[in-house]
Amino acid sequence: MTAVIEVQGLHKRYGDTVAVDDVSFTVDEGEIFGILGPNGAGKTTTVECVEGLRERDGGMVRVLGLDPARDRAELTQQLGVQLQDARLPERLRVDEALDLYRSFYRAPADPDALLEALGLDGARRTQFGKLSGGQRQRLSIALALVGNPRVAVLDELTTGLDPRARREAWRLIADVRARGVTIVLVTHFMEEAERLCDRVAVIDAGRVVIVDSPAALAARAAAELGVERASLEDAFVALTGSGEDDHVD
Numbered sequence: 001m002t003a004v005i006e007v008q009g010l011h012k013r014y015g016d017t018v019a020v021d022d023v024s025f026t027v028d029e030g031e032i033f034g035i036l037g038p039n040g041a042g043k044t045t046t047v048e049c050v051e052g053l054r055e056r057d058g059g060m061v062r063v064l065g066l067d068p069a070r071d072r073a074e075l076t077q078q079l080g081v082q083l084q085d086a087r088l089p090e091r092l093r094v095d096e097a098l099d100l101y102r103s104f105y106r107a108p109a110d111p112d113a114l115l116e117a118l119g120l121d122g123a124r125r126t127q128f129g130k131l132s133g134g135q136r137q138r139l140s141i142a143l144a145l146v147g148n149p150r151v152a153v154l155d156e157l158t159t160g161l162d163p164r165a166r167r168e169a170w171r172l173i174a175d176v177r178a179r180g181v182t183i184v185l186v187t188h189f190m191e192e193a194e195r196l197c198d199r200v201a202v203i204d205a206g207r208v209v210i211v212d213s214p215a216a217l218a219a220r221a222a223a224e225l226g227v228e229r230a231s232l233e234d235a236f237v238a239l240t241g242s243g244e245d246d247h248v249d
């Protein structure tokens with residue numbers, strides 16, 4: 001396995017707030033790697049340092065052998081980024097948004113194929129402001145993929161989607177991976193992580209608590225709880241939020 005992302009001892013502060021204390025993980029080529037953790041755990045800050053959108057205060061990050069802090073322009077060509085709550089101008093049409101984003105890349109994807117794959121064919125002339133929540137999410141995936149990236153980082157992709165749209169998004173992510181794209185998925189949905197992710201990193205209070213497959217984490221939780229079967233959610237609850245006061249190392 002080749003590591004396409006390596007994060008070692010990542011540290012990031014905002015003033016006095018330590019957002020990311022000490023985060024290390026590697027993501028292998030072709031995998032879907034989940035990042036789970038409670039609100040404020042440091043997930044978004046971690047992926048922003050991976051994307052080169054934030055400067056880290058310490059540690060090492062390599063993405064496809066590039067340092068996001070130094071080689072951001074080159075990394076942008078190879079990394080697809082889907083931002084949490086990204087918005088576009090209300091009157092920009094779907095096809096115009098894709099054309100605009102295509103212009104940023106050396107070797108962009110075919111926009112028609114992308115629109116079709118994402119079920120946006122019928123909405124190509126619709127303005128952003130008139131898209132449904134599900135269509136907006138699909139457009140944000142299209143924009144993350146329009147540069148033909150080797151790695152895509154998706155931050156809370158399915159938050160706010162109804163169950164049907166969420167399932168559609170899952171199918172899409174699986175399709176994207178089948179095309180050889182390595183995916184990092186930040187999510188609060190345990191079912192999503194269970195279905196899609198090969199491995200997940202659980203982050204709590206700026207540190208990685210554990211990295212393993214969802215099935216292995218569930219099995220471990222079952223053993224610890226003394227029950228026959230446990231879910232990833234059981235594992236998540238057991239592993240996180242032990243609280244500042246009652247935390248025992």
Ligand SMILES: Nc1ncnc2c1ncn2[C@@H]1O[C@H](COP(=O)(O)OP(=O)(O)OP(=O)(O)O)[C@@H](O)[C@H]1O
Nearest residue numbers: 014017018019037038039040041042043044045046
């Ligand atoms: N721009 C900022 N300025 C100051 N503090 C910030 C900033 N962004 C994040 N933080 C703080 O850093 C910590 C980690 O935030 P981050 O957004 O990385 O967590 P998260 O795990 O992605 O949370 P969520 O699940 O709520 O999206 C939190 O305490 C947050 O309040």
